[in-house]
Amino acid sequence: MAEVQLKNIKKVYPFISGEQKKSKKKKKDEPEKKKSNLQITDEGVVAVQQFSLDIKDKEFIVLVGPSGCGKSTTLRMVAGLEEISGGELIIDGKVMNDVAPKDRDIAMVFQNYALYPHMTVYDNMAFSLKLRHTPKDEIDRKVREAAEILDITQYLERKPKALSGGQRQRVAIGRAIVRAPKVMLMDEPLSNLDAKLRNEMRAEIIKLRQRIDTTFMYVTHDQTEAMTLGDRIVIMKDGYIQQIGTPQEVFNHPSNLFVAGFIGMPVMNFFDAQLEEQNGKYFVDLNGYRVELSEDKEARLKAKGVKSQAITLGVRPDHTDVAKNGVSGVVEVAEMMGSSVHLHVNSNGRDVIIIVPTQDLKESYAIGDTIHFSFNGNVAHVFSKENDKNLEF
Amino acid sequence: MKTKKKSEFAKLPTGDKTLLTIGYVILGLFVLAIIFPIIYIILASFIDPITLQNKGLTFDFQHWTTTAYERVLGNSQIWIGFKNALIYSVLFTIISVVVTLLAAYPMSRMDFKGRGFFNTIFVITMFFGGGLIPTYLLISDLGMLDTIWAILIPGAFSVWNMIIARTYYLGIPRDLQEAAEIDGASEMVYFFKILLPVCTPIIATISMWQFVGMWNSYFDAMIYLNDASKQPLQLVLRAILIQSQPEAGMVSDMQSTAERAQLAELLKYATIIISSLPLMIMYPFFQKYFDNGIMAGAVKG
Numbered sequence: 048m049a050e051v052q053l054k055n056i057k058k059v060y061p062f063i064s065g066e067q068k069k070s071k072k073k074k075k076d077e078p079e080k081k082k083s084n085l086q087i088t089d090e091g092v093v094a095v096q097q098f099s100l101d102i103k104d105k106e107f108i109v110l111v112g113p114s115g116c117g118k119s120t121t122l123r124m125v126a127g128l129e130e131i132s133g134g135e136l137i138i139d140g141k142v143m144n145d146v147a148p149k150d151r152d153i154a155m156v157f158q159n160y161a162l163y164p165h166m167t168v169y170d171n172m173a174f175s176l177k178l179r180h181t182p183k184d185e186i187d188r189k190v191r192e193a194a195e196i197l198d199i200t201q202y203l204e205r206k207p208k209a210l211s212g213g214q215r216q217r218v219a220i221g222r223a224i225v226r227a228p229k230v231m232l233m234d235e236p237l238s239n240l241d242a243k244l245r246n247e248m249r250a251e252i253i254k255l256r257q258r259i260d261t262t263f264m265y266v267t268h269d270q271t272e273a274m275t276l277g278d279r280i281v282i283m284k285d286g287y288i289q290q291i292g293t294p295q296e297v298f299n300h301p302s303n304l305f306v307a308g309f310i311g312m313p314v315m316n317f318f319d320a321q322l323e324e325q326n327g328k329y330f331v332d333l334n335g336y337r338v339e340l341s342e343d344k345e346a347r348l349k350a351k352g353v354k355s356q357a358i359t360l361g362v363r364p365d366h367t368d369v370a371k372n373g374v375s376g377v378v379e380v381a382e383m384m385g386s387s388v389h390l391h392v393n394s395n396g397r398d399v400i401i402i403v404p405t406q407d408l409k410e411s412y413a414i415g416d417t418i419h420f421s422f423n424g425n426v427a428h429v430f431s432k433e434n435d436k437n438l439e440f
Numbered sequence: 441m442k443t444k445k446k447s448e449f450a451k452l453p454t455g456d457k458t459l460l461t462i463g464y465v466i467l468g469l470f471v472l473a474i475i476f477p478i479i480y481i482i483l484a485s486f487i488d489p490i491t492l493q494n495k496g497l498t499f500d501f502q503h504w505t506t507t508a509y510e511r512v513l514g515n516s517q518i519w520i521g522f523k524n525a526l527i528y529s530v531l532f533t534i535i536s537v538v539v540t541l542l543a544a545y546p547m548s549r550m551d552f553k554g555r556g557f558f559n560t561i562f563v564i565t566m567f568f569g570g571g572l573i574p575t576y577l578l579i580s581d582l583g584m585l586d587t588i589w590a591i592l593i594p595g596a597f598s599v600w601n602m603i604i605a606r607t608y609y610l611g612i613p614r615d616l617q618e619a620a621e622i623d624g625a626s627e628m629v630y631f632f633k634i635l636l637p638v639c640t641p642i643i644a645t646i647s648m649w650q651f652v653g654m655w656n657s658y659f660d661a662m663i664y665l666n667d668a669s670k671q672p673l674q675l676v677l678r679a680i681l682i683q684s685q686p687e688a689g690m691v692s693d694m695q696s697t698a699e700r701a702q703l704a705e706l707l708k709y710a711t712i713i714i715s716s717l718p719l720m721i722m723y724p725f726f727q728k729y730f731d732n733g734i735m736a737g738a739v740k741g
Contacts, residue, residue, distance in 0.1 A: 128618050149624035157739075161615035164738035165637040175623035207738060222623070 049104060049139035049152075049229035049262055051125065056098040057133035058120050058286075061091035086286065090132075094120045095286045098134070107256055107263040109277030111270060113309070117286040118266045119234055125264060126155050126232050139229060149178075154223035155232040159239060160215045162207040162222075168194075169203040172221045179226075193221045196258055197251075213244045217251075224259055233265045237272065249275060270310055274298070282306050304435035307361045307428055313389065315428070316367060316399045318374075320360035322353070322429055322438070329353075331360055331427055334395060336374045341425035347439040348429070358438065359430040364389070364400040366426035373421030381412045392418065485509070485709035489702035508710035511703070512680060518714075520669060521676030525655055526718075528591050528672055532654040533647050536596045540646060541639075543597065544605035545631060562599045572663075579664055590664035591654075591672075601646045608642040609635065613739045638738070644729030652719055677711040 086093040095117035102108050110118040123129040125136060127148035136143045143151050154175075162171050169190055176186045194200040197217040207215055216236060223231055236252075237245045249272060256263060256276075267273055273280045274294040282289045282297060282305075290302040301307035307315045321332040329340045329348050340348070369390070376394030390401040390412055401420055412418065429438045449457065483497050491503040512518060546552045547559065570578070575594065584590040612635060620630045636643070658674035665671055671679075684704040 126618075126622060128621070148618075148622045153622065155619070155622050157615050157619060159613070159615055159739040161613065161619040162738055163616065163620075163634055163638075174620075174625075178624040178629065222619075 050137075051100075051102040051230055051262060051264070052137040053098055053100045053102075053121070053125070053134065054137070055134040056095060056121065056124060056131060056136065057093070058095040058117065058124060058129060059088070059091045059093050059132040061132075093286055095124070096133075098286075098288060100281060100288070100291065102262055102264065105260055105262055107265065107276060107278045108281060109265045109267060109273040109279075110281045110283060111267055111273040111309075112283035112289075113268060115285075116283040118268075118281075118283050121283075122155075122232050122234055122264055122266045125230070126153055127151050152229040153232055154226050154228035154230075155234065156216075156219050156223050156236045158235040160207070160219045162215060162218055164207055167204050167206055168199060168210070168218050168221075171207070171218055172225050175222065175226050189225045190221075193225045196224070196255065197221045212240055213248060216240060216248065220252075220255070224255070227259070228261060230262045230264060231259075233263065235267055236265075238267070238269070245269075245272075252276060270312065274310070280310075282309060284309075300437070300439070301361075301428060302437050302440055304359060304361070304430045307430070307437075311363055313364045313400045313402070315361045315363050316397075318360045318362075318394075318397060318399075320358055321355070322348075322358045323355045324348075324353070331358070331424075331429065333360060333374055336372075336421065338422065338427060339424050340427060340429075341423070344424065344427075344429075344439060351438065351440075353438050357432050359432060359435070361428035361430060362422045362426060364402045367399065367401045367420050367422050369401060369403055370419050370421035373419040375417055375419050378412050378414055378416045378418060381414070388412070390418070392420065394420075481709050481712050485706070485713050489705040492705075505706075507703075508706040509714075512677070512707060512710050512714055515676070515680055517668065517671075517676050518673070518680070521671060521673035524670060525673035528588070528661075529651050529654040531588075532592050532596065533651045535592055536598065536601070536650045537643060537647050539597050540601045541605055541636070541643065544602045544609060545635070547602065548606045548609035562602065566599050576663060585664055586666050586670070588670065591660055595660070598650070601649065605639070605642055605646065608639055612638060615739055640729050644726055648723075648726050651722075655719060656715070673715060677715055681707055681711060 086096075098117075098121055100108070110121060112118050120129055124131050125138075127143070127146065131144050138151060138153070163174065166174065172190045172193060173186045176189060181189075190203070191200065194203055197220060199214060199217050199221060202210060202214060202218075207218065210218065216239070220236065223233075233252075237248050240248060253276065265272075265276060267276075277294060279291060279293055280297050281291050284305050290297055290306045292300070297306060297310050301310060301315075304317070308317070318333050320334075323330045323332055323337075327345070327349060329345045330337050331340065374394055376392035376399055378390055379393050379398070380389075380391040382389040382391070386405055388403045388405060388408060390403060392399045392401060399420065430436065431438055449460070452460065480497065484492055485508055486504045486506065487498065488503045488505050491498055491500075495503075547555060547562075549555070569575075579585055579590050579594065584593065616634060616638075617630055620634050625634065656674060658672065658678060661670075661672050661675050662678075665675075681704065684700060684707050
């Protein structure tokens with residue numbers, strides 16, 4: 048139980064060892080290659096920068112983003128496994144930048160379990176308590192309590208190799224919770240499990256969270272996990288925070304094109320469109336199909352003094368409806384998903400996905416059919432062509 | 441099971457079949473090349489040398505004898521040799537393994553400053569040695585001549601074994617150390633309670649090499665040890681063999697010379713058996729530690 052504050056945290060992997068220097072020299076001779084998601088400066092490779100976040104006591108924060116966005120690095124900095132290059136990490140009011148991991152009162156669950164293979168499940172869970180010279184009967188009580196929460200009591204005498212993937216991950220979680228840490232860090236704990244087990248474990252973590260009162264920091268690249276688990280989600284890209292908000296906020300009001308495309312499944316449909324302002328009212332014009340934006344959107348755009356301009360329009364597949372009138376497109380693929388049909392429609396060279404609930408299915412769609420689709424003004428997201436930002440914010 | 445194996449072999453393309461067959465034949469010959477001399481020596485050590493010379497191996501038990509073993513084991517010096525060899529081998533193995541494992545740990549850490557420097561220093565010793573005389577002088581100056589330390593200390597650190605141990609450490613997932621670090625383990629606790637227990641296969645391997653190496657060695661003992669009570673088994677066996685050889689220039693009758701030559705032949709085989717038997721007995725006990733599955737379940741593989 049603790050508040051965690053990250054103030055302008057930065058992580059740079061410097062060129063220190065001989066090998067890195069050599070590779071740097073080599074790079075100078077070669078034509079310059081730059082990975083799009085890595086910023087290489089004179090100091091080194093920048094993995095995370097300008098990361099500021101206030102985590103409330105007992106809050107469940109999820110860091111989400113594509114591979115290499117710096118989410119795991121950030122978590123490891125909080126854990127103390129990576130040095131913090133700049134900024135301040137404060138846990139429970141104390142600056143922790145130079146405090147050893149064992150003195151931070153945190154626990155961490157690793158992606159690949161990281162269990163001690165020569166110890167039984169019981170010893171794995173008791174290890175940290177033994178190192179803290181906890182009395183034996185208390186260790187026993189805590190281990191059995193945690194085992195019961197995670198339903199692994201029957202495996203306490205087994206070694207990790209005699210357990211399945213899901214059971215091992217439970218042990219890894221158990222090892223973390225026996226200590227009742229101030230902050231619980233989880234680094235993609237479910238990504239090694241198969242889809243079914245992942246769903247089960249996700250529900251387990253939600254239950255676990257209700258049973259143990261602590262602050263959670265959870266890293267994942269899976270947006271479903273992020274949306275279902277987090278009180279707030281931090282979306283990262285290329286080492287920068289893109290947006291911080293509740294799952295509903297980031298879904299309904301994505302701050303930029305990246306967040307809009309990253310959150311939500313299937314991916315949001317994007318169109319080149321025109322934003323028009325007329326007498327204080329805002330319209331989007333998509334190939335002649337004109338929709339007035341909702342009042343709240345208009346108010347926000349007005350407050351920001353947004354003028355008529357070319358925009359990227361975003362509409363989620365769930366909010367795109369097949370209509371008699373609207374934008375036309377040709378059906379290329381119709382995917383039957385059970386409760387709905389996903390129509391992939393080619394509209395002016397763009398792949399547009401429309402979700403049609405099966406119960407609303409009035410006609411069948413054949414490949415090559417020309418259909419029309421429309422959307423409402425309250426679900427249209429308008430993004431700047433210049434900087435990809437949502438013009439409402 | 442047999443039919444399954446057959447069908448698997450039958451499924452292979454002709455080229456693979458040929459290659460596999462050649463492989464098995466070569467492997468079989470190799471196994472024979474190892475097994476045959478062992479069996480020959482065991483049998484020969486029991487057979488009267490004249491019969492062995494004239495008829496070769498025979499299962500006519502009338503010609504079998506235990507003279508060689510009686511002669512070798514009857515020598516009181518041999519028991520002292522056994523005791524010394526055991527003490528030297530056990531102590532040498534312990535010292536060597538401890539030194540090697542401890543040296544390998546910092547060398548496996550990427551954040552160890554001076555890693556490259558130490559690596560260079562270590563590797564140089566693999567290519568260049570001091571030479572026999574300078575080493576002897578050094579041992580002498582250190583006051584270790586005719587002491588057990590002359591046997592135990594100079595060869596205790598093996599760069600080769602250190603490299604092998606370091607490579608093994610590097611194969612242990614980093615997550616394990618990080619998990620231990622978060623659990624509150626110091627570097628020492630991690631090394632002794634997490635790393636070493638998962639390194640039993642490599643510890644067993646190095647221990648085995650060092651034990652066998654010391655058990656079979658005689659040269660250092662011959663150079664540095666004068667006191668008969670400190671000599672290891674190999675030196676004692678060597679002495680027994682030499683004593684039994686007909687000495688050149690010794691005036692004796694032809695029959696005695698021939699007898700001595702036969703005895704020497706017989707003793708040769710018995711000494712080989714006596715010196716290697718303890719290792720053969722020891723090996724199965726070590727085998728359980730050569731467990732590749734030790735890391736199973738630690739991390740998602």
